[in-house]
Amino acid sequence: MNERYFALLIGVNRYVDPQLPPLSFAEKDCSDLRDALGDPAGGCFHPSNIELLLGEDATTDAVETALHRTVVSQRQAGDTVLVYFSGHGFTRDIGGRRHAYIATHDVSIRSLLTNPQRGLRMDFLHREILLQGAADRVICILDCCNSGSIVPAPIRDTKSGSDGVLYAPAATLRRSADQTGTDLVDRGFLADGTGRIALVACPHDAVSRESPSLENGVFTHFLIRGLRGAASEIDTGEVTVDSLLAHVRTSTPADQPPGRYGQDFGRIVLSRPGTGRTDPSTAPIRFQISSERAPGDAPAVTPLSHHLDSSLSFCTRFRGELDRASAEQGANLDAVILRALSACAGASLTFILREERETWAVRGRSPNDVAEGNRGSLLEGAVRAIGPSLENGTLFSRFQHGIIARHPDKGEVLGVPLTSQNPREAAILCSKEAEFGIKSDWLGRLVQAVYESSRQLTSINPALIEGHALDQLKSTYGFLPKPHIDRRFELFTDRLNELIIHFEPIVRLSPTELHICGWEALARDPLSLVAPTDLFEAAKLWGVDFSTELDLKLLRKAVQSYREARSATRDQRRPEDVQDLSVNVFASTLNRAAYEDALEDILADGLILPERLILEISESTQIPMAGADRGETLARFRIRLSEFVARLGVSFAIDDFGVGEGSIERLTGLSPECVKVDRSVLQNRFAAATIQFVLQLAGQERLRPARVIVEGVDGESLLGIEDLYALGVRYIQGYVVRRAAATLGRLDREVAEALMVRLRNGE
Structure with missing residues (x-):
């Protein structure tokens, strides 16, 4: 362990402001990260040098004081400081400017409109904390929405090459002839001999999620796994900032790409999980493999299933429904989409709810074979089941693509957020007296994709809608099974030929x-x-x-x-x-x-x-x-x-x-x-x-x-x-x-x- 390594870990699960929904794992993120950093088997941080600031203790004043003490006032040359935050991050337009904030326990979003200084602004953290002090290296790690806002736009817009240098596009390089040597990017992140590094869970305009199955923030889960050995360099067994980020980048979902700003100026070792230990289980075991096999000895080999396997059959069936509908004269696009969704998801009724002047109105429903009277009771029961999630905003959380609720008639209601901006909209699918056969997250994403593509069309185009649906699966989940890729390539070439x-x-x-x-x-x-x-x-x-x-x-x-x-x-x-x-x-x-x-x-x-x-x-x-x-x-x-x-x-x-x-x-x-x-x-x-x-x-x-x-x-x-x-x-x-x-x-x-x-x- 290194006595010159210091860490401040901040996590907030619950907030005073009702606009900030509670989190489940932000404070646990900090505890788990502390255990990894201070692990006697390989951590580089002495436990006494790691400070936790959690929950109700993490007020705006307390966080600012702790940051200044840990990063600025108590540091000297040769020190390395790590600052970590897990919780909510948000942006607000105030006075014609967009400000990004880290959500402390007592922050009041409404009060920021009159006094933007009442919250912990990310530009303050960047300017007044990270760039100050005598420490040789300051590493800031943020697991929150909009975390890429930790650095100003001129730095965000630059591209980091494999050598760690930030490459700026033309827009950031405009300067007059008498400004030679005065870069328009922040020189505090590029100053010779000083390392100021930010590792962020997502871009400045994106979301960061936590996962009940991982029991951590998604970004933090892979961060900790990397520190405990998954990100170890092969030749040294050490985990550095570079190897850690490389591991996190290849492990996190495609819709939450992490990033790094700043330079290392040499290797910064964060843990040594693979050094100084001998593990017999890692000794190589060698076999001589033969392609020959005894007569009749057929190999019993089957590929592992993938959680998205059944999504392709859903897309294929949905395309079939659209093909049939496109042959009908004067078919209404919205009605066709809703009817096709009902048929493919096994729903008795599908409809759209839109927020209008503090109420929710039905704006389109599927023409299913449900008696008018039964349809009304089915719809009313669905709204009653999903209502609380509409009012408290749970349905529109950016951490999932839909929720399941129990219908009063023993069935289920699937709610899928369509737009989270005003006016908010949601697709509601009702299954009367039965459960949905599909409850995977991808179903919600496909419903969203179908809705998005239909908004851009004036007539039914089954091929474009199917292609867009597969594109959204790829964008959201990254890796897809080969049949998905083959189908998308077929649609792609068909459209190319047109x-x-x-x-x-x-x-x-x-x-x-x-x-x-x-x-x-x-x-x-x-x-x-x-x-x-x-x-x-x-x-x-x-x-x-x-x-x-x-x-x-x-x-x-x-x-x-x-x-x-x-x-x-x-x-x-x-x-x-x-x-x-x-x-x-x-x-x-x-x-x-x-x-x-x-x-x-x-x-x-x-x-x-x-x-x-x-x-x-x-x-x-x-x-x-x-x-x-x-x-x-x-x-x-x-x-x-x-x-x-x-x-x-x-x-x-x-x-x-x-x-x-x-x-x-x-x-x-x-x-x-x-x-x-x-x-x-x-x-x-x-x-x-x-x-x-x-x-x-x-x-x-x-x-x-x-x-x-x-x-x-x-x-x-x-x-x-x-x-x-x-x-x-x-x-x-x-x-x-x-x-x-x-x-x-x-x-x-x-x-x-x-x-x-x-x-x-x-x-």
């Missing part, structure tokens, strides 16, 4: 002439003619097999559609008239042999000249790690792009510049043919400074000068084309010129003339 391609012109600006110098191929839904964002999100969610399939299909569609559109356009038929075609691609796809082979076939077939094809790498997607750190990964990726250019002759561009991670790093590291500034930059008050910075960076002597194209220029942009032209921008895309369409052609003459007048007059 897409069409539209072309948006890339225009060169000039006061005397505007002309189209290239086209970007954009995927469109054939009915709505809007971008299929559901497919793009699904590709990111489900992984590289999905994103590669998307890129393969869209590449073939884009090149073939471009060839057909040119053939139908009078001044685009000759080879010398062909303009550049830009096609989007995920960075990860460029590492797949299937994409390279498809690209080679397309070029060999003469569908497009290689020098006319530009592959746009989206800035919003990560480059797959292929090295020891980000720098090495970027260098290897650059080599990969160089191989494409040398062997196939195509070019590359960076798309969506300014919205992803490492924008500047990619621009300087990849030397692209062109850089496309994302449309979101034009909605930012720093738009002019950002664009000037990109132009300057793209034109540096050590780089091949890259064309800078500003996307999304329309009538609502903060900068007009005359402003962009004055800044030095010469290429744009957007509605101000022409909307994307299935055809090519010239610019509308009147539109072009009006734009040139604006450029000449600088209006």
